[in-house]
Amino acid sequence: MDQQNAHSISGARDNKLEVSIGRQVRAFRKKLELTIAGLAKLAGLSNGMLSKIENGVASPSLATLQSLADALHIPFTAFFRKYEEERDVSFVRAGDGLIIERRGTRSGHQYQLLGHSIGKTIAVEPYMITLTRESDVFPIFQHSGMEFIYMIEGEVGYRHGNKTYSLTPGDSLFFDADAPHGPEALKKLPIRFLSVIAYSRFSEE
CATH class of the missing domain: 2.60.120.10 (Jelly Rolls)
Structure with a gap:
């Protein structure tokens, strides 16, 4: 695998993680019936930055994630629970072994x-x-x-x-x-x- 392809795969995985985290942030925010402005204020973020995080187009720092977790009253690790990397899988239909x-x-x-x-x-x-x-x-x-x-x-x-x-x-x-x-x-x-x-x-x- 050449260096360019390796970087592309790494970038795709990073983006997938960002999207997953963003979805979790949005889900927890809506569960508490908070607006973007409301959560941004509690977490010390700008409305624009929070919007980018929720849409998976910004990669939040660990400090930012901790601030969001504190504002949402959830453990820091809750943002990663839905993230799933592709794993090795083998599907064999009956009789096809x-x-x-x-x-x-x-x-x-x-x-x-x-x-x-x-x-x-x-x-x-x-x-x-x-x-x-x-x-x-x-x-x-x-x-x-x-x-x-x-x-x-x-x-x-x-x-x-x-x-x-x-x-x-x-x-x-x-x-x-x-x-x-x-x-x-x-x-x-x-x-x-x-x-x-x-x-x-x-x-x-």
Whole structure:
């Protein structure tokens, strides 16, 4: 990204914050049934400056925001509550999850990736796992991070470390994924469960 584009993005974010703050100032002012002139006088501002702040065309200093907060009898942080930056989002319609190949994927064993989100330090991978056929040999998984399993359909004996847990619909299992784990007995087919894996993105390096 070149410097000009970086400045444009930064400017857009700043403007979005100013607009959000301005809307909050106006909303709190109207809630108290104050005119622009009335609030400006209480906060020690000119009518023109307050109008610019409410319209998002002026960037108020912290001192100005504190004066407005005092005049409106609200905490300073109230001006920022409605401000929302764009965040990572993944929307997958029913049946549209990506079918992936991973160790353990075989006939009758389906791993459907429902999204993939990477934050600054944490990566999260949600899977819908469906088992429709019996198998004599089960894969043993072992990886960094934590894993959460929520049973939706069927019954499975799920091993974690030296213990095996019998999971039925509504049951859940949350564990350290660094220990050996995986389905050990398919007790009632078909089996369907949600698996969410979270791990440090630095562990991949």
